[in-house]
Amino acid sequence: MREAAFVKQNKDKWLTFENVLSNNILISPDELSSLYIEITDHLSYAKTFYPNSNTEAYLNGLASSAHQKIYKTKKESKNRLITFFTHEFPLMFRQHHRELLVAFLVFILFVVIGAFSAANEGDFVRSFLGDGYVNMTMENIEKGDPMGVYKEQGEFNMFLGITLNNIKVALMAFAYGIMLGIGSLFIMMQNGIMLGSFQYLFYEQGLLWQSARTIWIHGTIEISVIIIAGCSGLVLGNGMLFPGTYTRLESFIKGVKNGLKILVSTIPFFIIAGFLEGFVTRHTEMPDWLAISIIISSLALIIFYYIIYPIKLSKKEKLKQE
Secondary structure (H helix, E strand, O other), X not given: OOHHHHHHHHHHXXXXXXXXXXXXXXXXXXXXXXXXXXXXXXXXXXXXXXOOOHHHHHHHHHHHHHHHHHHHHOOOOOOHHHHHHHHHHHHHHHHHHHHHHHHHHHHHHHHHHHHHHHHHOOOHHHHHHOXXXXXXXXXXXXXXXXXXXXXXXXXXXXXXXXXXXXXXHHHHHHHHHHOOOHHXXXXXXXXXXXXXXXXXXXXXXXXXXXXXHHHHHHHHHHHHHHHHHHHHHHHHHHHHHOOOOOOHHHHHHHHHHHHHHHHHHHHXXXXXXXXXXXXXXXXXXXXXXXXXXXXXXXXXXXXXXXHHHHHHHHHHHHHHHO
């Protein structure tokens, strides 16, 4: 639908809502909330199909002015968290697939650089991963248990420690976005080089397959959501660099909010990754078919939720407006 047709179809509803707000017309909280939900749906649609337009700016202002009035009079819905993960976030994230692609490509680039550097510089792996970790890994290989590092701690302690550490990395990837997105790309660089050099270490020992089928049981989700956290930092940085029709402050606030939403979306996945690393990865004796099934299922979950579902949902919203 063209923007002009979209405006013509809905402007009477918008003006009615604006009149209710500006003149303090008394209507029930539930009725006001229903109107607000419809306006925010229109705003999400405009953000997706008419980004940085006057229509988006108008609806954004209308939704913002309504928010405080509504939540002074209406209790938060018990389904708010479910709605966030099933509707609000995926529809918003559709706008940021470009930042996701950039974070992914930068990460992959530095994975390749890490592996190449490890192959050509004898001490690179030790200088990056540390002597202690490399020595421990080599000892485990000599013992015939190259993945023994995943068995050194108890299940729960490992689950908790890994989950908290991954969330910390994600917070850094988002917060470093304040450096115009460059800081987030730096986090992608660090983690990419670490992964590339780590995998090359096992390749050099003839253990690439054994390491990959073990590490990626949890790493598929863990690495994916670290990239998504990097995307959240780029969204923050872009809010500062490219204000569009907003003032720079408004654009910055919008970038912070959207970046935080992306960050929040990763928390359940980090918990899943921590659970897999703490309770499942340690079982290195599991058959290949089971490890591969977990890896493929994990990858399918990430691709569906962060790529396919947002695209399908935005198309569905577009059809509703037509």
